[in-house]
Amino acid sequence: AQTVTQSQPEMSVQEAETVTLSCTYDTSESDYYLFWYKQPPSRQMILVIRQEAYKQQNATENRFSVNFQKAAKSFSLKISDSQLGDAAMYFCAYTTSGTYKYIFGTGTRLKVLA
Amino acid sequence: EAQVTQNPRYLITVTGKKLTVTCSQNMNHEYMSWYRQDPGLGLRQIYYSMNVEVTDKGDVPEGYKVSRKEKRNFPLILESPSPNQTSLYFCASSPLGGLNQPQHFGDGTRLSIL
Numbered sequence: 055a056q057t058v059t060q061s062q063p064e065m066s067v068q069e070a071e072t073v074t075l076s077c078t079y080d081t082s083e084s085d086y087y088l089f090w091y092k093q094p095p096s097r098q099m100i101l102v103i104r105q106e107a108y109k110q111q112n113a114t115e116n117r118f119s120v121n122f123q124k125a126a127k128s129f130s131l132k133i134s135d136s137q138l139g140d141a142a143m144y145f146c147a148y149t150t151s152g153t154y155k156y157i158f159g160t161g162t163r164l165k166v167l168a
Numbered sequence: 169e170a171q172v173t174q175n176p177r178y179l180i181t182v183t184g185k186k187l188t189v190t191c192s193q194n195m196n197h198e199y200m201s202w203y204r205q206d207p208g209l210g211l212r213q214i215y216y217s218m219n220v221e222v223t224d225k226g227d228v229p230e231g232y233k234v235s236r237k238e239k240r241n242f243p244l245i246l247e248s249p250s251p252n253q254t255s256l257y258f259c260a261s262s263p264l265g266g267l268n269q270p271q272h273f274g275d276g277t278r279l280s281i282l
Contacts, residue, residue, distance in 0.1 A: 060210075089270075099258065101270035145210055154199065154218060155226060156271075158211040 056081045058148050060159035067136045068167050074121075075131045075162045077146030086150045088122070088129045093161075094142040102144070105129065133164075141166045170195045174259050174274035181249060182282050189244045189277050191259035199262045200242040201226070201271070202234065204255040211258065217242055249281045 057080045067073035079088070090102040105113045105122050112120050117137075121130045133140055146159040172193045181187055193200065201216035203226075213226030217236040231253055233245040242261075246253060256278050260271040 063208075097256070097276045099260070099271075099273035104270070147211075153224075154216060155224070156201065156203075156211075156213050156216075157227070158203075158213075160208060160210040 056083070056148060056150075056157050058146055058157045058159040060144075060146055060162050062162045063160070064163045064165070066165045066167055067133070067140075069136055069138060071136055072132060072134045073136055073164065075133075075144050075146075075164065077129045077131070077159055079127050079129065079146075079148050079157075081127070081148065081150075083150045083152065085152070086148060088120075089147040089149075090118070090120070090129075090131045091145045091147060091158075092140075092142045093145065094139075099145075103131065136166050138166050138168060140164060170272065172259055172261050172272050172274040174257075174277050176277060177275065178278045180280040180282065183250055184248050187246050187249060187279075189246075189257060189259075189279070191242045191244065191274060192240050193242075193259075193261040193272065194240065195261060195263075195272065196239065197261035197263050197272070198239070199264060199271075200236065201260045202232070202242070202244045203258045203260065204228065204253075205258060205276075206255050214244070214257075246279075249279075251281050253279065254281045255279060 086107045088105045092100045103115045117134045143161045148157045202214040203211040212228045215234040217223045259274040262271040
């Protein structure tokens with residue numbers, strides 16, 4: 055069965071610094087997709103970044119980038135130049151084109167210190 | 169405005185009293201899904217639907233029912249709610265399973281079963 059593991063329940067980062075959130079997953083599929091979602095205190099779920107497994111190049115979206123290590127089944131999120139508005143719960147998620155069933159991790163709460 | 173609308177936003181009810189949480193989207197999305205969010209467990213998928221009259225179980229379907237009679241609506245039914253179904257529930261929709269476009273999430277429904 056597929057699993058998604060976020061081993062850091064909570065992280066802190068100083069404003070303007072860089073932080074990396076970890077995510078590992080387990081799957082026997084070859085065609086899958088990985089996502090990072092952000093949930094601020096408003097409870098909204100917002101897509102931060104997505105990665106197709108068949109793409110070698112790591113995805114980037116402005117200050118957000120991923121380190122996708124397919125062989126190691128690792129999908130970490132790097133936030134550069136952290137801002138107070140980045141404070142939120144971050145969820146790693148996985149799905150495949152075969153089932154469209156989603157698996158989410160347990161989340162990492164990110165605190166940004168002024 | 170493109171949105172996923174859930175109702176009610178908050179509900180306190182008693183064990184065994186049937187309830188329905190409605191979900192409606194105005195984006196003509198094929199894919200719709202229900203999740204529950206619990207502290208320390210992240211989001212877990214309850215049911216999902218690829219299109220009208222097509223539904224599949226997620227990881228935690230026990231105690232829940234869904235139907236997809238129209239493309240825009242995907243209600244979640246608790247026939248006999250129990251206290252362990254107290255949770256924060258999210259409905260989401262996307263085109264074609266959300267692989268190339270993000271899932272759009274509703275604002276959440278906080279259910280308390282006494």
